[in-house]
Amino acid sequence: MQVFSTFENNAFTELAITTLEKKGIKKEQIFIVPLDNRQESPKLFDTLHRSDGTTFIDIGLALATAFSVIGASIGFKFAWGPIYWGLIGAFLGFLLGFIIRLFTEVILKKKKRKLKGKHSEVIVIVECEKRFAELVENILWAHYAIGVAKVISGAE
Template identity: 70%
Template sequence: MQLFSTFETTGFLEMAISTLEKRGIKKESIFAVPLDNKEKDRKIFDTLHRSDGTSLIDIGMGLATAFAVIGASMGFKLAWGPIFSGLAGAFVGFVLGFAIRLFMELVVRKNKRALKGEHAEIILIVECEESQAELVEDILWSHFALGVAKVK
């Protein structure tokens, strides 16, 4: 019987392997495979089929609203009038907010991802007798496995 499990790159994986060896599982029956990290940079703009959950226009819309109100208020005193001044304020606010958010995504978040050091998971494959399967599964869960599957 084979048990497949995934772990984050932590010391719990090593502790799980050493516990399995102490409980009678041979070294040759334990196989660990690290998954590769994605090396390409993430795309900033979403497509129809893929979205990363971040919005680039949220700050822009808020600033557009605020600048439109301020522009319309001041437009009563200007020669252009309140409507054109409000539209101009909305455009300036949206562009400013979009630029702020784009800067945050390109510079600030990229540095956080680099400092965070995102690591891929590790797949652990354990071959054992059917009578040992329950023990092995308990050991893997107790050492914080992300997921465990059995294959006969």
């Protein structure tokens, strides 16, 4: 049986490995893989194949609606009339909303995007007998593993 777990790269990873060795798991049965973390910042705009769930047009559409109503209302007093001023208001409202959303995503949420959640930096794979699987899993959870999974190999 194999037990997979992910850890942040800290002292708890070393303590978990040491505890496993003290409980009878040999060094040859423990495999540790460091992960390469993303160096580039995440893409700001979505593609056809990937979406992060944020949109840039939500505030723009709301402001376009509001500004078009205001533009059409005051357009009766101006030379071009309510239709043109409604369209101008919609365009300006959408543009203002898009700029507001772009500013919040690029400037304000940039720091939050980097700090959000824990990041796996190390994968620990432990090959053990089925009777030790529960013990290994408990040890890994006790040493602050981010995630743990058990896989039954074909030989057992």
